[in-house]
Amino acid sequence: MKKYETPLLDELEKGPWPSFVKEMKRAAAKNEMANDELGQVEKSYKDKRGYWKHGGIVGVLGYGGGVIGRYSSIPEEFPGVAHFHTFRINQPSGMYYKTERLREIMDLWDKYGSGLTNMHGSTGDMIMLGCRTEALEPLFAETSSRGWDLGGSGSALRTPACCLGKSRCEWANIDTMDLCNELTQAYQDYLHRPAWPYKFKFKIAGCAVDCVASIARADCSVIGTWKGKIAVDQSAVANYAKGGMNIQAEIVDMCPTGCMSYNGSELTIDDENCSRCMHCISKMTKALRPTGERGATILIGAKAPIVVGSLLSWVVVPFIKMEPPYTEFKELVEKMWEWWDDNAKPRERIGELIEMKGMRPFLEAIGVEPQAQQVYEPRKDPFFFWKEEDLNK
């Protein structure tokens, strides 16, 4: 195996933090693809340019997602990475694995690919980096025969992702893992057959702490919430104060709606004005607790800056019950898809389309009434306009 000198990459091994270079070198010691990847990345750092070609017709038969074509533009110099396709495997909800299942995946990946992975990609999938075209079908056959499936890519439903929800977190207002699994199973065709203008992502968080960052990363963010009051245990509040917490500065002054007050001995909450952001609860876990009916807030339109700038999700449904079989939610989502698919230009995300056409036609299309909670930014142009027939009423 050719030995590459990597003085620039070596710099990234220094320091106390984990280094991807160290891991690549470990893989390179036994895998030709990983070894040539190391050489090509060093050359990229030296020349200050990338040497990858991206995309094309690469995949497994019948699937339009899950494999992303990647080729080296200098295969004569680095033949091991002439083909270096990405293979996405749909992660289990909440990313729970038995170690034997992880070993199984890694054994297959050593057999068919470079041995390099990205655990996990930002969509949530297990990302296997570096596979030759002719190895894709046998790899897929072996992984699927063991119960794994490909994740989403391209203009498809991307692999739904969720926080670990009720499996470990007492604050989860909805069963995130069940909903994630249900959406994955119900929308297999949308996941594997890219039919839309662009990608669509679901991320499901059990509460507004939003451990999956759904509000910033998902076209459709599902965030668990509650309808009742926040129960306050005043003796626990006193213990926090005694323990050194500055309740005024750390809790009351940080409340985004200013609905809390503290008189030095008692914490009071004006629940009518609480936006259920979870800041106070996550800071004073022993003193505060949500009560009452549980469900989710549905938000739409977050994305990273690709075609236009980044967007955060926008509330469209302030509260919806989230219980199996999730019929109401699925019907809502399917209406969203239909409007987006009918109106969007190629590579236009649903959030961008709403920015372009306005929230009103979107709400009309999905059959949701305008509500105060949908106002994105106060004191900005309203997005509801009277129609001719409204004026005649």
Add this chain to the structure above:
Amino acid sequence: MEKEELKDKIFAFVQAAKGKKKLKEKDIIKGVSTETGEAADVVKKAMREMIDVGKLMYSYGGGSSSVEIPSEEYLREKGMIK
């Protein structure tokens, strides 16, 4: 229309766009449905069957997908032809 005839129409539609336009599934379904008068669902089903056997394949570029006719070179790499 016989299914095989419809598949030929779909193939010709995709071939005509080769090098000119990246066709999405919806473009093919709408275009062929208009051209042949067949229902969109029927066209979609026929197209999917063609994708399942490698007569057409999904392609990917810049995060967006389209449907194309695979090259012989690619089919050879995949071991689908000799």
